[in-house]
Amino acid sequence: MVCFCFLVDQTKKVKQSKPVAGSCSRCGGGASVADMITQTRFCFVPFYWKSWKAIMCTFCGAMLKSYR
Template identity: 70%
Template sequence: MVLFCFLVDQKRIVKRTKPVAGSCSRCRRGASVADIVTKTRFCFIMPFYWRCNKTILCTFCGTTLKTYP
């Protein structure tokens, strides 16, 4: 018997933020540089898939301004 599971669980965790020069294009407030960890889990069976990006985002409205690979 083969079980197919399409359940994908993804979480975005902001690890730390630091104020950075520049402002948000949407709300004109200060932007922050953040380390974002994207944690993906398939089916509770497959190992976790981690991806860590450095992202510049606005901590006020949550807009992502720039993402570094």
């Protein structure tokens, strides 16, 4: 299992984001809707991508809502 964790990793990237109405429940900062990409790599070779949208806080980075 340790070996498996070592070989496979997942990175989350924000492709683009724009402000939306709403505020963060944690810090009260502004919210933005972000196009996210989750990339899964095996032995550092990307083999799976998934794009999705999420509402994120622009201030603390908290994920307020996600759409899959």
